[in-house]
Amino acid sequence: MTNLVKEKIREMKDWLVEVRRAIHMNPELGFEEVETSKLIVEWLEKFGLQVTKGVAKTGVVGLLQGNKRGKTVAIRADMDALPLEETNQRPYRSRIKGKMHACGHDAHVTILLGVARLFSAIRGQVKGNIKWIFQPAEEGGGGGRIMVEEGVLEDPNVDAVFAGHMFPDLRIGKIGIYEREGLAASDRFMIKMLGKGGHGAYPYLSKDPIHAAGHLITQINSIVSRSINPLDSAVVTIGKVTGGTAFNIIPDEVELLGTVRSLNTRVREMLKFRLEKVTQGVARSFEMDCQFDYQYGYPALVNNPEMSQLVASACTRGVGQDNVEFLRPSMGGEDFAYYLEKIPGAYFRLGCRNEEKGIVNPLHSSQFDIDEDVLPLGVEMFTRIIDQYLGLELF
Numbered sequence: 001m002t003n004l005v006k007e008k009i010r011e012m013k014d015w016l017v018e019v020r021r022a023i024h025m026n027p028e029l030g031f032e033e034v035e036t037s038k039l040i041v042e043w044l045e046k047f048g049l050q051v052t053k054g055v056a057k058t059g060v061v062g063l064l065q066g067n068k069r070g071k072t073v074a075i076r077a078d079m080d081a082l083p084l085e086e087t088n089q090r091p092y093r094s095r096i097k098g099k100m101h102a103c104g105h106d107a108h109v110t111i112l113l114g115v116a117r118l119f120s121a122i123r124g125q126v127k128g129n130i131k132w133i134f135q136p137a138e139e140g141g142g143g144g145r146i147m148v149e150e151g152v153l154e155d156p157n158v159d160a161v162f163a164g165h166m167f168p169d170l171r172i173g174k175i176g177i178y179e180r181e182g183l184a185a186s187d188r189f190m191i192k193m194l195g196k197g198g199h200g201a202y203p204y205l206s207k208d209p210i211h212a213a214g215h216l217i218t219q220i221n222s223i224v225s226r227s228i229n230p231l232d233s234a235v236v237t238i239g240k241v242t243g244g245t246a247f248n249i250i251p252d253e254v255e256l257l258g259t260v261r262s263l264n265t266r267v268r269e270m271l272k273f274r275l276e277k278v279t280q281g282v283a284r285s286f287e288m289d290c291q292f293d294y295q296y297g298y299p300a301l302v303n304n305p306e307m308s309q310l311v312a313s314a315c316t317r318g319v320g321q322d323n324v325e326f327l328r329p330s331m332g333g334e335d336f337a338y339y340l341e342k343i344p345g346a347y348f349r350l351g352c353r354n355e356e357k358g359i360v361n362p363l364h365s366s367q368f369d370i371d372e373d374v375l376p377l378g379v380e381m382f383t384r385i386i387d388q389y390l391g392l393e394l395f
């Protein structure tokens, strides 16, 4: 059966590809998405939405108020690129040196614009309100937190919020969804072992921070295995160790930097507590001082199970049951978590891998690309989610 909405989405395929490539060729880093933001504003105004610019610096919010009263649903895209040189040789590759859309945020923006275009054409059928959230700086800048602080979930109050993300682990046409926990709280720590430097030949006259750091690394790696319930998930990784200048000098200090991942607050607090205790304990055992600094990053991303079911059922109607799967959480991070801390919603994955077209590279790779068939598919999936949430019966 041909359906008006499906027909309209099919018609906009070339336009979606054009928009995506324009954004892809001009990637901008977090909080610098000036041109991307302008492009979004231009289209949203053309579609006749109420537009708010300059939210969280470069963020944009669009609003469509239906003729009939109903709930308010929001959809969100991130706009930022990564500091990475694209090595693809495609005609639409990045034109900006050292910057690249390697996480698919160009596609996220495009899909949301496609949804805006669609609903502007059928606005008479909208019951309730639809809000479009284009946020800056997902890649570490926490743009989502600032958008929430600046009130994007208010006026009108948003009842549910949804976001999708490119996912090269899944083939094009497939949708992945997290039932509850989807991504991890991602925190970081800095530890300094403060010893006393000296000649490498006379260690008994020094306090060797490298020796202490060696013990500390081993101790830290026992936290997850000995202090965390094996049925919970946790990661502690030390990613950088700095200390020393020459083979025969004991340095004054050693610095360790690391990341901590968890899926709930209980585990998160336990990891922080144990890291600090272990650091202090090791330092004491070597009679040296230490510094411990822990920085909270994005919270864990936790979907509302009812909203996950809604996404699964809406997408199933579009792509069939065989193409919708529930995914295990992963220990990456995502600042959509800040929205989900405030209101119910769900975060899902759009498969964008296609072996036949050679599109197989992971997110954040300099060779990342998407099968552009995901653009109209993404528009359809978001439209179905909105349709089902607001009870519009468009399909």
Ligand SMILES: [Zn+2]
Residues within 6 Å of the ligand: 103, 139, 363, 364
């Ligand atoms: Zn990313």
Ligand SMILES: [Zn+2]
Residues within 6 Å of the ligand: 103, 104, 105, 138, 165
């Ligand atoms: Zn991303």
